[in-house]
Amino acid sequence: MDNKNKNNDENELITERRRKLSLLREQGNAFPNHFRRSSFADELHVEYDSSDKESLEKLQISTTVAGRMMVKRVMGKASFIKIQDASGQIQVRMERDRLPDGLYQDFKKWDVGDILNITGILFKTNTNELTVLADQAEILTKSLRPLPEKFHGLADQETRYRQRYVDLIMNKESRDVFLVRTKIVSFIRTFLDSQDFMEVETPMMHSVPGGAVAKPFETHHNALDMNLFLRIAPELFLKRLVVGGFERVYEINRNFRNEGVSTQHNPEFTMLELYRAYADYEDFMTLVENLMRGISEIIHNSLTIQYQEQSIDFSKPFQRFTMEEVICKYNENIKSEDIRDLNYLTEFAEKMGIKIQANYGPGKIQAEIFDKTCESHLIAPTFICAYPTEISPLSRKNDKDPFVTDRFEFFVSGRELANGFSELNDSEDQAQRFLEQVSNASAGDEEAMSFDHDYIRALEYGLPPTAGLGIGIDRLVMLFTDSASIRDVLLFPYMRHENFD
């Protein structure tokens, strides 16, 4: 077969379907596009499922539906099929003696997976199922590849991720996850727009990577002969916009981090970042509470949700602890009076197997102890506040206690979901913090930030007191769709290269 594709998975089932397609080509246009549907399956169900057999019979409602044939049951001179469209499925009854001459014989050769249009009259079967009694039927697109088995569907995880289109055809639960994802993102936009936030787009390619502690992907601009980095965060650009006078901005878009892949991490992931001038981190804790409750209501119609056997309650005020409080809570033998003592912390951390590097100060070690001993306990919605200045190079120092910043992270089901702080708007302090990052980088820290001269220049023009917040959209969607893996909420998750030979 000359149009045989390169994939080395041709089999007799595909060959048989190619034969059927070439017969369609001989009969005329095998890929017609002249007809238009009148109704979606679900519209018909909503409108007529409650009608009884006799009244539908009297009304003689004609309709045209279109979609993929998912079920085919042939019984001699009549058959039932099911058509699946974007809204759902509807049954169709094909009768030899009702259809144009010869069409029923042709129909018997059509395969499950083919895309059809059907015109007919609505009726109810003896089992009260709304069905289209076909007067006309046409194959619009011949499907050359057999769909997975109708009862078990597509179960293989790898195929579900690599060939998401097949997963979406076969698994309603999978379609529902992505519908919920879209609904959540749409809700967030409405929520922010109604508070006069302005959605913006900032560069994806940065000449200085910044705004987060992470390893970037590198790329190269040929014409300008210049190295660029895919962004690890939009933060520094969004704050430049606040300097420029856009006092409430947000961006929902992709970040790229050159790190491992896991059930929680994909190299590209979606982040919401928002900034509001004349606000502080406490205002944004309130915003996070309201946002979480709003999403919970709109998706689950409840303030209590189930995630992986855990019950999560958003109705009560979210718990708040400082990082030092929560470290003491889950490490009963740590002495709170020594919690900033470098030697004490080093000894304590090494005993629990944390590798301490030479440039670690007490703040960094606290954060390591927190990650190892506290994070997984934070099941109920919890804010952890007062992050060490040492690990928060873009956050405003606390007025009373400069060891920590006015920063929080938000945890649910043992995972970090959001990170917010009062922004550091003292350009001289920011320049000093960048210098510390640069010195960490030269000490071998691959994730340390670079010195961003233009960002300092922007701060020198004056950034008003501002609060900032980042929320990982993928993890948020995981929580509200009860998904165990980030791959389940990404339409096309990262996969290693498939070998087609």
Place this chain on the structure above:
RNA sequence: GGGCCGUUAGCUCAAUCUGGUAGAGCAGUAGACUCUUAAUCUAUUGGUUAUAGGUUCGAUUCCUAUACGGCCCA
């Protein structure tokens, strides 16, 4: 990066432990059947057992490596 598990027909799964050249259902093909719901009934096609080596008279099965995937850990 480390550990454990997996990869058999288009799909969902057997057979592997205890080595003797692979079975079923669905899908396909041919036939029967005008209210099915995983429709039913009869017959039947379809496999380089992920890839490459090794052990053996003989490997889907045992061993090694590789690729890809899943889960856990860093």
